[in-house]
Amino acid sequence: MAATRTNEYGKGREALLAATVQVVAERGLHGLTLRAVAEVAGVNNTLISHHFGTKDALLHEAVAWATARAIRLSxxxxxxxxxxxxxxxxxxxxxxxxxxxxxxxxxxxxxxxxxxxxxxxxxxxxxxxxxxxxxxxxxxxxxxxxxxxxxxxxxxxxxxxxxxxxxxxxxxxxxxxxxxxxxxxxxxxxxxxxxxxxxxx
Amino acid sequence: MAATRTNEYGKGREALLAATVQVVAERGLHGLTLRAVAEVAGVNNTLISHHFGTKDALLHEAVAWATARAIRLSxxxxxxxxxxxxxxxxxxxxxxxxxxxxxxxxxxxxxxxxxxxxxxxxxxxxxxxxxxxxxxxxxxxxxxxxxxxxxxxxxxxxxxxxxxxxxxxxxxxxxxxxxxxxxxxxxxxxxxxxxxxxxxx
DNA sequence: GACGCAACTAAGCAATTGCATAGTTGCTAC
DNA sequence: GTAGCAACTATGCAATTGCTTAGTTGCGTC
Structure with a gap:
């Protein structure tokens, strides 16, 4: 139920975006923690800081990523x-x-x-x-x-x-x-x- | 912008419920902290534990309180x-x-x-x-x-x-x-x- | 008026948080 | 192959969190 994805080198960023959507959906915005996202993505939590800087920036990127997929879904x-x-x-x-x-x-x-x-x-x-x-x-x-x-x-x-x-x-x-x-x-x-x-x- | 209400003795519980609605509306569920609610209500944060026990119970009571008002509003x-x-x-x-x-x-x-x-x-x-x-x-x-x-x-x-x-x-x-x-x-x-x-x- | 008790505060603690620092690993260009 | 650099991990820390413990204050009752 926790660490789901196993990633190859270089797929961390995408995995983190997908994990962010999953964590928000399953635990709400108050359940969105760097460690929760990292665990679901199967990476270390400091990788988020590396790729996105802050938690706010992670959410922003995840929103852009998700809305791009959403419009296509429609x-x-x-x-x-x-x-x-x-x-x-x-x-x-x-x-x-x-x-x-x-x-x-x-x-x-x-x-x-x-x-x-x-x-x-x-x-x-x-x-x-x-x-x-x-x-x-x-x-x-x-x-x-x-x-x-x-x-x-x-x-x-x-x-x-x-x-x-x-x-x-x-x-x-x-x-x-x-x-x-x-x-x-x-x-x-x-x-x-x-x-x-x-x-x- | 912070401590808003000044309460008489005995009005703490109601003030906390109203403050919970306000805090959730203004800061989201992830901004719902005992200290934030207490500050808006103008009381000490441990009063929440006294009246409601846990944060989850506070939210539950606030929901019941708010929906009762919502149905009347409608x-x-x-x-x-x-x-x-x-x-x-x-x-x-x-x-x-x-x-x-x-x-x-x-x-x-x-x-x-x-x-x-x-x-x-x-x-x-x-x-x-x-x-x-x-x-x-x-x-x-x-x-x-x-x-x-x-x-x-x-x-x-x-x-x-x-x-x-x-x-x-x-x-x-x-x-x-x-x-x-x-x-x-x-x-x-x-x-x-x-x-x-x-x-x- | 003092007893009893609910309403309320003060202080603090263990756990979790975001994130900084310092380092390691693996790909790629030459 | 090795230099360089992005991707990634390990450790740790200051701040914030929920909530416990221990106390104080004010109100109703007899």
């Missing part, structure tokens, strides 16, 4: 519609790989207190939201800027719920319900475009 | 519709009193690692969701269980965004957009109930 969001298969894939992702998600919530919360992390947090969220906005616009939705933010918040909030208070079995239908809500909104607005365009108000 | 959710005034009130709440909200996210994340906090976290979220479900059902929405979970997740996610990466000025329209989405869904389903009931599939 190839999910390339999915065009929020349907059952999207919901299943998202629930499955959270079930099988919760560490990266937990780490994200921890660091975004921390970014409120550490200005040096703000940029990464903002970029991560705005990146997600912009991608989603493009997809929504492509489908003909109106008022896509606030809509994208709201829909992303719903997905984000449901992932948060699944990680903490809810089972995948109840989260999945909630994700699908977002899809039907969007469909209904689309059907309503496209079913009566002429009246609305022509109408007063 | 008299907001007594609002029947998600409109502009609801959105404004929610944004204003988060702006003016972020401590309690931040504390909630911190402790819910922590509840993943501390089984003794799980019950409080689940009760808090399920309480919100149940209240919301009743309101949605009253308005004639269908499939309210997953819908309530999704809508709450959206509101929760938007509060999280406002606390971390977004300004109230962009969060508020996103909240309102949830309201219009729900209206549209309602209009669509009530506009053609006969066909749907009578139709196959």
């Amino acid at each position: 190839d999910l969001s390339a999915a065009e519609t929020i349907d059952g298969s999207f919901a299943g894939a998202l629930v499955e992702l959270v079930t099988s790989e919760p560490h990266l998600q937990i780490f994200q919530y921890e660091f975004v919360l921390e970014s409120r207190r550490r200005p040096d992390l703000r940029a990464e947090a903002v970029a991560l969220y705005e990146g997600y939201i912009e991608g989603l906005e493009l997809a929504l616009a492509r489908h003909g939705h109106a008022d896509t800027k606030p809509l994208a933010r709201a829909v992303f918040a719903a997905l984000d909030g449901l992932v948060f719920q699944q990680l903490t208070v809810a089972e995948g079995i109840v989260v999945q239908p909630a994700i699908e319900r977002i899809g039907t809500l969007l469909e209904a909104s689309l059907a309503g607005s496209t079913a009566r475009p002429l009246q609305e365009i022509g109408g007063a108000s | 008299d907001l959710s007594a609002a029947e519709t998600i409109d502009g005034s609801f959105a404004g009130a929610l944004v204003e709440l988060v702006t003016s009193e972020p401590h309690l909200q931040i504390f909630q996210y911190e402790f819910v994340l922590e509840s993943r690692r501390r089984p003794d906090l799980r019950a409080e976290a689940v009760a808090l979220y399920e309480g919100y969701i149940e209240g919301l479900e009743l309101a949605l059902a009253r308005h004639g929405h269908a499939d309210t269980k997953p819908l309530a979970r999704a809508v709450f997740a959206a509101l929760d996610g938007l509060v999280f965004q406002q606390l971390t990466v977004a300004e109230g000025i962009v969060v508020q329209p996103a909240i309102e957009r949830i309201g219009t989405l729900l209206e549209a869904s309602l209009a669509g389903s009530t506009a053609r109930p006969l066909q749907e009931i009578g139709g196959a599939s």
Whole structure:
């Protein structure tokens, strides 16, 4: 349960970044100690000072490393519609790989207190939201800027719920319900475009 | 910035609970130390041991104390519709009193690692969701269980965004957009109930 | 008014923390 | 092969941590 990785020469830095994500996810930011990270990474704790200088710098680097991987993971969001298969894939992702998600919530919360992390947090969220906005616009939705933010918040909030208070079995239908809500909104607005365009108000 | 409260005899316990919420919100769970809490509360740090025994027990009591206040705060959710005034009130709440909200996210994340906090976290979220479900059902929405979970997740996610990466000025329209989405869904389903009931599939 | 007891403080200790210092190991360029 | 240098380890220390022990203070009760 402790020393997991065995490293070849030169792989220490990467191992330390991965270990940082794992330790934060498993023990929280208050469980993030140089010795804990080093033990998980299978190296000496002073190697952290060597590569990163301080603990704060280690976390910053780990955030950059993790967000780069996170945005790639969200190839999910390339999915065009929020349907059952999207919901299943998202629930499955959270079930099988919760560490990266937990780490994200921890660091975004921390970014409120550490200005040096703000940029990464903002970029991560705005990146997600912009991608989603493009997809929504492509489908003909109106008022896509606030809509994208709201829909992303719903997905984000449901992932948060699944990680903490809810089972995948109840989260999945909630994700699908977002899809039907969007469909209904689309059907309503496209079913009566002429009246609305022509109408007063 | 440090020793804030001056207490009369007998008010130490309550002051310590309030200080715990404040310290967690301002410095994170890793900044939660007995001395920090005591200093904010304006008492000696050993008083924590006297009242609560351990630091873990202090956090547990603070969670119970804070969630009791949180559910009352959410008299907001007594609002029947998600409109502009609801959105404004929610944004204003988060702006003016972020401590309690931040504390909630911190402790819910922590509840993943501390089984003794799980019950409080689940009760808090399920309480919100149940209240919301009743309101949605009253308005004639269908499939309210997953819908309530999704809508709450959206509101929760938007509060999280406002606390971390977004300004109230962009969060508020996103909240309102949830309201219009729900209206549209309602209009669509009530506009053609006969066909749907009578139709196959 | 003094007894009893909860609320509270003062002092300190063992363990853990981040990190500095000093050294060793292994790759790579020539 | 050996010089040079990055990657890495071992040791240790000052500061902070949670919490124990031993005491003091103030309030209600009879």
